[in-house]
Amino acid sequence: MLVSGGFVYALDSDGIAVVTMDMPGQAVNTMNETYCDYMDETLNSIKADRDKLKGVIITSAKKTFFAGGDINKILEQKQLEAWDGAFELNMRLKKQLNELEALGVPVVAAINGAAMGGGFEICLACHYRIALELEAVVGLPEVSLGLLPAAGGIVRSVRLLGIQRAFPLLVEGKRFKAVAALEAGLVHELASNVDDMMLKARAWILATPQAQQPWFAKHYKIPGGDGFSPANAMMLAGAPAMLRQKTRGLLPAPEAILAVMAESSCVGYEAAMMIESRYFSELLRSPESTSLINTMYFQMNEISAGASRPSGIAKNKITKVGVLGAGMMGRGIAYSTALSGTAVVLKDISIENAEKGKDYSRQILAKALARGRKTQEQVDQILGLIETTESNEDLSDCDLIIEAVFEDVELKHKLTREIEPFLKPSCIWGSNTSTLPITLLAEAFSDPARFIGLHFFSPVDKMALVEIICGEQSGDDTLAYVYDYVQQISKSPIVVNDGRGFYTSRVFGSFCDEGLHLLSEGVNPAIIENIAKAAGMPVGPLSVMDEVEIELMRKVGDTNLELDRRLDQDFHSVHAKLQDLSKEMCELGRTGRGTGKGFYDYAADGSKSLWLGLAEKFGGTEVIPTEDIRDRLMFRQVIETIDCMRRGVLESARDANIGSIFGWGFPAHTGGTFQFIDWFGGEDAFAARAAQLEASYGSRFSLPESLVAIKAALD
Ligand code: NAD
Structure with missing residues (x-):
């Protein structure tokens, strides 16, 4: 067994080498210079054993297979003055994967978890892909950061799937869970657990000793033909216009990806790889990729990590939420809360109104059931979490109340005073008001430190953002509590202070x-x-x-x-x-x-x-x-x-940017309302x-x- 930094290389008596990626000091494997060094050393070890070698299996010791390109590294490359700098670095990655692909023995990717971006590009350089059925997910999401997959991802997936079938993977950046990846032709086989996966990998190598990438074969034809084939030529004549209609010409990445797909399909393998790298180097310099990386990657990660949540407060688990008002907003809040496995009491002025609100969940879940996205058991479980009522007594064991009645100060004040005596002393009160000052609404609550704004967007089940509004007296514990609630229901919180219209x-x-x-x-x-x-x-x-x-x-x-x-x-x-x-x-x-x-x-x-x-x-x-x-x-x-x-009202550029993109659809390619200044x-x-x-x-x-x-x- 040889250890090359973070890669473990072991050759067994059957001549099968297992390469296990486990980059030290990182929660996930990423593609950076250290990775390149490990890969070089590993390739040298493999080549030294070439005489005994029957095949290679690549897998990972991390929970995920490989997370993709190292975004910090990509940002560093952005700073490079010379256009050629980024190009050279990229060609080094490509050279290694080309070597792996052309070892002359079968190479299998054993995908034990998420293989995204550069991670899936490693898999594409392998001749066979086996994925863990429940854990694996694959994709090339570079387009969402204004970039393109440049370690051979476009060239190989076009040769694997054909130009038209590669669209969702490349132009849309779609993620595929294991079963969907099998159906899409992105992986060859599924396995139920790691042992099963490794057994299957070995069995395939022993049964297929001559395996190598089909596109090395002399007369290999891309499925559906290259860019010159009549069907593709016709499609490619219209595709840029259709794409432009969608992107309004504001996003250079999908356009560049389409160009690489078409151009790379018409030339030999080596030239195709060069085309891919050249387009990548240009995208790397675009203000759109800078903005998208800054906001959609770094700032979004900061929000997930709780950057605007007060520190030093233990994470809360919210078990029961009371929703007041089963109208357009309340019914959506009840559904999203129950979907996360949290119990809800949905209250309106009459039980009929409350039931009507619950019908919304029933309808969405019936559709999900019909489409096979949920089982009857899951539907019953979610609906079982929503209790409808017209009575204040039923709110007594709620941890959090979310008020979503008509936008009227007097009504909201009256309701707060009427309901508070029925609540636990620790219960937090959140108002879904879209415009009324939180500090004013909190006047009706005995402890304004436990009162806060929780502004959802319509339609609640589709909109990923919640704007948390701190009133003058909202407490840190309260803020931490609702931050945890928003994350518990799989939405992203931004935090702002009180002010007219908030942010x-x-x-x-x-x-x-x-x-x-x-x-x-x-x-x-x-x-x-x-x-x-x-x-x-x-x-x-x-x-x-x-x-x-x-x-x-x-x-x-x-x-x-x-x-x-x-x-x-x-x-x-x-x-x-x-x-x-x-x-x-x-x-x-x-x-x-x-x-x-x-x-x-x-x-x-x-x-x-x-x-x-x-x-x-x-x-x-x-x-x-x-x-x-x-x-x-x-x-x-x-x-x-x-x-x-x-x-x-705002305290961070992060909350401004994310709030604008996910709140009212400010164009993401600018990076949001504050990043816009740099983008401009x-x-x-x-x-x-x-x-x-x-x-x-x-x-x-x-x-x-x-x-x-x-x-x-x-x-
Ligand atoms: P809605 O008119 O659809 O629903 C209000 C519900 O509150 C009705 O079902 C009504 O019967 C119920 N209600 C009234 N008095 C009640 C009481 N005393 N006890 C229990 N229930 C009572 O209104 P909506 O669009 O859901 O808006 C609700 C709140 O959410 C408002 O404050 C609004 O400003 C805010 N909001 C709305 C949107 C939006 O797009 N509609 C977006 C964000 C925030």
């Missing part, structure tokens, strides 16, 4: 507000909508206001004005245009999608068209440069985010553009002087 509703409001500024200046509404989408927003500001309901936005505005008067504050003025125009629209009976009339007209067949009256009312012929419309819509959100930081070219470029917008369009675009200080404090 997400406030910044989202500024996007709508700017759309209405443009409309009232006479810009054609179709242009506003299209440019917002071209900038990467999921829908335009007019569409989204119809969806949220203009009537609701007007009501929120009115409440805000009233609260400003009552609390002697002035949070509201930033969204004055939204307030004025939503009122005007409601007076015209155009209250939003619910009534079929908003900024759009909605036909019975589900189609919609912009309301013609908009042109009459606002003109629609004013011409403003496209870049100005785009930047106005985006800069308003970023400047509002900076303002949330200045006011102390850095503070100076951002400040210079803001100054231009301010000079042309007004003080809404003025930056707080402290931008640099805020950024420095958060970096």
Whole structure:
């Protein structure tokens, strides 16, 4: 047995070598220079035993098989000035896997857990793949970080599956659990446990002594043909346009992957590998991959690790949650909570209402059952966790209450006072209000330290984010408790402080507000909508206001004005245009999608068209440069985010970025509302553009002087 750093190499009497990857000091194996050194040494050992060698099995001693590229290393490579630097490093990885693949004896990957990115690229260089049925998951998710699989992943999977079948793996970055991977042709065989897997690997080697990659065979043909075959040529003529329609041309990675798939299929193996590495080196330098790596990898990991959770407080396990209000939000919260295995008491003003709320879970689970995603036993178990009630007594053993009744201060206060006497003294109270100040709502609770905001997004079962809002007196224990609850139900928490609209509703409001500024200046509404989408927003500001309901936005505005008067504050003025125009629209009976009339007209067949009256009312012929419309819509959100930081509503760039992407669909390729500044070219470029917008369009675009200080404090 030989140990090469973190790789153990053992050759048995049958001539079968087992390479077990176990990189020291790391929870998972990753692809970095140390890995390359171990792999070099291991390959040397294998080659030294070449005469006795019958085959090789590669497996891992970690819980996962291999985690993929070392992201820190990738970031380092990003800093390399010379374009060739990254290219050379990448070619070293490729050379090793090529050697492994061309050893001349059968090589098997024994996949004992997740094999993602670079990990699955190792597997693809092997001639046969056996995966543990319950533990293994494989995929090439590089596209989600703005990169491409560059250790031969594209070249090999196109040769394995063909161009068209490789799309989900490469362009969509889909993950495949073992059974799905077998069906997709990504692995050859499943095993029930490690011993079974190793036995099967040995048996295959002994039965297939001549095995080598089929694509080395002289007349190997890629399934479905190369990029020149008539079917692929036709598909490839249209595919870039279809892809662009999906990505709006904002994501260079899927486009580069498609190009590599097509180009690499038309040339020999070596040239194909070079093409893959060249595209990779270019993607490595894109601002999109920097932003995606920063936010979707590092900051998302920080959130999972509890970065905004107070430290030194033991992890809580929440056993029973009371949900007040079984309406649109309450029913979704009850479902998501029960899905995580946590008991729920769902209360409404009548048992009929509460049961109607539970019907929502019944419907989702019936669909899951019909599609084979859940068993009857699982369905029964989840539904069994949701108890419906109209009685306050049934809340007595809840650890956490989540209030989701109508958005009305007096009602929420009354309900809090009425229910508190029935609760355990330790019970935490979370309000799902979307706009009302938490500190104000907490006045009705005897211990405001146990009162906090828990802002879910609609539809709750699909939206991965929860915005936790700390009132002035919310305690650290309370924050830690609800942070744990949000993670327990498999959602991502961001933490903000109290303030009008908190963070997400406030910044989202500024996007709508700017759309209405443009409309009232006479810009054609179709242009506003299209440019917002071209900038990467999921829908335009007019569409989204119809969806949220203009009537609701007007009501929120009115409440805000009233609260400003009552609390002697002035949070509201930033969204004055939204307030004025939503009122005007409601007076015209155009209250939003619910009534079929908003900024759009909605036909019975589900189609919609912009309301013609908009042109009459606002003109629609004013011409403003496209870049100005785009930047106005985006800069308003970023400047509002900076303002949330200045006011102390936000305390971290991480929460700003993740909250914006998962809360209201701010374009992920920019890295979120705060990372946008770097994506745009850095503070100076951002400040210079803001100054231009301010000079042309007004003080809404003025930056707080402290931008640099805020950024420095958060970096
Ligand atoms: P909804 O109108 O769909 O449901 C409210 C439910 O509360 C109704 O079933 C009603 O019968 C029940 N209710 C009223 N008084 C009650 C009482 N005294 N005891 C028990 N139940 C009572 O409202 P919704 O859209 O689910 O919103 C609920 C809360 O969530 C509001 O504060 C809202 O601002 C907030 N919110 C809504 C959204 C959204 O997109 N709808 C998003 C985030 C937060």
